[in-house]
Amino acid sequence: MKGQTSMVAILISIVLLVFIMFFLFSTALSETPGEDTKAEYRNLYVTNMLISLLNTDTECGTVGDIVKAFYFGGYDCSQDESNKKIGxxxxxxxxxxxxxxxVWLLETRPENFISSERQWGDSRVTDEPGFWDATTFLSSGGNRIEVKLYIQTK
Amino acid sequence: MNGQIQIMEYMMLILMIMFITLFALVLIFGFQFITLGTSYSTELEGKSMFMLQKMLSTNLLTSPAFQKVSVFEDAKLTVMTCDDIRDIFGEDVYVEISAFHDIPSCEGLGGYELYECESTVEDVLDSEKTVCTSSNYPECSMWKYEENDGCKKLPRMVYRSVPVNIYRKFSSTVSMGVLTIGVIGGDSE
Structure with missing residues (x-):
């Protein structure tokens, strides 16, 4: 009787231990390493891509100038050639x-004046969740244009 | 007979306790192993991000003409050495910066103009593959610092690349480019 009680106690201990370890393992395995840092990297990447792109000089002016030219005129090259430079x-x-x-999508939207939106790249980028984006603004006179870049894995 | 049964029971008890202890030890070590691996990856990710942000904002490499982060100056990149990188960023850090040139469009051209344009395109593409030294600057567009062991690519490195701008001092233009850094986890000593 005493032996049977001991066996039962040991079995219960084993079961409890297995449950505790299972819980600890599942917690450890479910922690994806550095997920916050990966998100931080993606944000840095897309922000830098957008800002650097707009500052870059081309034979058609800076990319920022090409974007402004769509709204205010003053293309240095043909519109097609200018648009190709961005891509x-x-x-x-x-x-x-x-x-x-x-895949990427560059989208511009006038903020304080009336005009159309403009897109370069793949417009399907924002159809699926999981894209990351960055926003900045361009100014011309008193007018402001919101510029957004979206990037998504295929 | 009763005595033998009791001895058997005690032996079974001892065996069970040994089994439980062994099982618990295996599970504890396994758990430790997994959490160590997780924290190593997290540490490496954090280190690479810190390195990137430090490189993008250091005054030693960025152009004062822009007062902005991520605009490197090509002259500063050319004079930087592996020793400078080690002094600023520590041991076993890989750094590479490359700039793109605007490739002229040869569409609609013919005859001699087309030939000239295609030659220019070829020169531009060659220049993009040329690693900068003080003797070929500014006809180059890549900066690598592998002259010493402390700045070379290593097998277990984690690499991160971000777009940047490079200010070309001679032509007063801003090029698009890429900064790549490689870091290794743990103590490098």
Whole structure:
């Protein structure tokens, strides 16, 4: 009788231990390493892509000038050539940073005046969740244009 | 007979206790192993982010003409050495910066103009692959600092790349480029 009681006690201890360890393991395994830092990196990446892109000089002026020219005129090259420059720069940068499978969308929207939105890149980027984005503003006179860049893995 | 049964019972008890202890030890070590691996990855990610942000904001490399982060100055990049990188960022850090040139469009051109344009494109693409030294600056667009062991690519490095601008002093233009850093986890000593 005493032996049987001991056996039962030991069995209960084993079961409790297994449950505790299972809980601890599942907690440890479910923690994806550095998830916050990965999000921070993606934000830095897309922000830098947007700001650097707008500051870059091309034979058609800076990319920021090309964007403003859509709203206010003053293209240095043809509109087609100017638009191609934007696509070239973004695609070359994505390739050089080891991300050829990323898709992107550059979108502009007038903030305090009436005009249309404009897009460069793949408009389907924002159809699926999981994209990351950055926003900045361009000014011309008293007019402000919101510029947004979206990046998504294919 | 009763005595033998009792001895058997005690032996079973001892065996069970040994088994439980062994099982508990395996589970505890396994749990420790997993959490150590997780914290190593987290540490590496954190270190790479810190390095990136430090590089993007250091006055030693950025252009005063812009007062902005992420605009490197090509002359400063050219004079920087592996020893400077080690002094600022520590041991076993890999740094590479590359700039793109605007590739001229040759569409609609013909004859000699087309030939000239294509030559220019070829020169531009060659220049993008040329690593900068004090002798070939500014006809170059890549900066690497692998002259010493402390700045070379290592097998267990984690690499991060971000887009940046590079201010080309001679032509007073701003190019698009990429900064790549590589870091290694743990103590490098």
């Amino acid at each position: 070239e720069l973004v695609n070359r940068t994505l390739l050089a940073t080891g991300n050829p499978d990323y």
